[in-house]
Amino acid sequence: MTSPVHEFDHDRDVRAALADPALVPLPATGTGAPGTMAWLRATVARFSSGDAHARRRALVESDLARLDPAALRKAAASGPDGDARLLVVRTLAQELGLPDPAAVAEAIRPVARAYFGGDDPDADAAVAWLLPRMRPAGTEAGGGTDDGADEVAANRIGLLVQACDATSGLIDRAAGVVRRAADDGLTAYSTESLLTEILRHDPPVRVMRRLAVRDTRIAGTDIARGDLVTLDIAAANRDPEVFPDPETFDPERTGPLSLTFGSPPRVCPGRNHASALAAGILDRAQADDPADDTPATDDRDPARVVAAMVEHVLARASTWTAWDGRPFPADDRVYTPHKAIRRVADHLVDHLAELEARLAGEEPQPDHWHASTITTDADLAPFTRHDLDEARSRLTRLARIWTNRLHTLTPEQLDHSPGAGWTFRQLAFHLMGSAHYADAIGNLTATDTDPGTP
Ligand code: HEM
CATH class of the missing domain: 1.10.630.10 (Cytochrome P450)
Structure with missing residues (x-):
């Protein structure tokens, strides 16, 4: 018994x-x-x-x-x-x-x-x-x-x-x-x-x-x-x-x-x-x-590095209206077109907020993002031509804000940035990594106009 x-x-x-x-x-x-x-x-x-x-x-x-x-x-x-x-x-x-x-x-x-x-x-x-x-x-x-x-x-x-x-x-x-x-x-x-x-x-x-x-x-x-x-x-x-x-x-x-x-x-x-x-x-x-080391930098214009990453992501996204609805596994995560766009946008917003807070002499906002650990219902939605248009408008403007902000900074501010953490130049080069989200989805049609990873 x-x-x-x-x-x-x-x-x-x-x-x-x-x-x-x-x-x-x-x-x-x-x-x-x-x-x-x-x-x-x-x-x-x-x-x-x-x-x-x-x-x-x-x-x-x-x-x-x-x-x-x-x-x-x-x-x-x-x-x-x-x-x-x-x-x-x-x-x-x-x-x-x-x-x-x-x-x-x-x-x-x-x-x-x-x-x-x-x-x-x-x-x-x-x-x-x-x-x-x-x-x-x-x-x-x-x-x-x-x-x-x-x-x-x-x-x-x-x-x-x-x-x-x-x-x-x-x-x-x-x-x-x-x-x-x-x-x-x-x-x-x-x-x-x-x-x-x-x-x-x-x-x-x-x-x-x-x-x-x-x-x-x-x-x-x-x-x-x-x-x-x-x-x-x-x-x-x-x-x-x-x-x-x-x-x-x-x-x-x-x-x-x-x-x-x-x-x-x-x-x-x-x-x-x-x-x-x-x-x-x-x-x-x-x-x-x-x-895990500090991001490597080189003599490229950091604003151009951010903008090129966004161009790369949008080139990938231009093929995603052909997506069949099945999420893509990468490492121990899954990605979808909406999730990739969400992560790229949030990553740009997050580090921009950090940069602005440090320039203002404030502590950056404590971090409560769920980031890639979660896949929301919205992430799983179909990716339509309208979604692509909105993503293009959103990411292009974010890249523009980054470009304008980075161009106002002196070399001193870029390399000896105020506050704790990576320098602002390093932050910009770190953002290149956002291409990863788009690359997890890749090209879904043969008509990709990928300018190459920055
Ligand atoms: C993340 C690592 C560890 C976890 C989560 C863990 C967890 C536990 C738990 C829950 C118990 C109690 C079991 C029970 O009440 O039924 C236990 C007992 C024990 N653990 Fe750990 N342990 C860890 C690492 C270690 C290490 C590194 C050592 C030794 C260096 C160790 C030595 C022991 C011993 C000897 C007992 C038996 C104690 C007793 O029966 O009174 N554990 N452990």
Whole structure:
């Protein structure tokens, strides 16, 4: 017979469930000889309750206390390359002073895959290899049956496993956000603010599960001993009672932290380390990626650069009345003719507003564009000859305003511009990138009169 499952998806109810001692994580089933997956699950804090949980959690916390998050960030930003999973684990292993961090990172991979259940001989072999290397210094050569040393070793493996997938999930999400930051108007925010909002908006851990070890009650629902409870973290993180305008990605949010790291008494002990590791690996990605650097400029007239971009977009748009209504995928987005025009116009307006504010000695308007992350109903509408005419009038005038404004600026203002951010010359060259939206749609007829990308 299957147990009833109760689901909670409001912030308040999820917190109540996590705080309730009658609800515990699903315990590990079975035990095994030291050095097996079954033994690992039966020995780590993650699947334990009561005194065993408190003792094992203290082991993890004592290892983590040796790691300074700032040093971890620095270490994650340097050293050899690898995928995010390997980088996360290797950095932790190295900073914990464990032997052969690169091999430890490789060994953790199959263990992470099998951690929540299932048989996998590769995972068993990896745990057997890891066990002697994770025992506290001075006990590793013993080879005997030191339960205390083995418990330390198991929880060290558990720490690395817990860090592996969730942190790399965060990094993958954050890399996408950082890559598109300029496009989405997010360059003004620190990596920390972006990470905090990504953790809320698109959490790498989306669900937690609990088992009732005695009868209890959550949010008016009776839960009987043996029932299962599912906590929908992703939904609770968008609870409008706690996070106003919850669907909007807003790195300026204040208020309570989301539930992505859980909540007491089992709140993730590695939460500061996770953010430091993610920030360090993003620092490395940004340093490696020339696309994230300040826009390159040359001796072209910056006004001409903006105008040429608009001409290019309009040449593309002149073919779009033939569009068949199917959106075009590009990266992890989709584009349509109306969306491309919207993005080009908004990009021109956004940086013009920034430039004007800085010239007036004001702070630019905080950024709340949804930009390319959303596709509106209007974006999906057919693109008619009238739409093309209106787009031409709109974009041509915007290019004209840019041209007139840039021509009033002195070389000093162009290259040593007032206020924080890129220089005005760099802003103009950055706008060349708007051609990307039009190029995502391309030429839809053979009669294109494309003057070429500026
Ligand atoms: C974005 C990255 C991370 C997320 C979202 C995350 C999330 C969580 C959550 C939600 C729990 C509680 C699970 C539950 O109550 O059922 C947890 C537990 C745990 N996490 Fe993390 N974690 C992350 C990274 C890390 C890192 C980097 C470490 C270690 C350096 C770590 C170590 C642990 C450990 C040892 C536990 C078990 C604690 C216990 O059972 O008391 N986590 N994590």
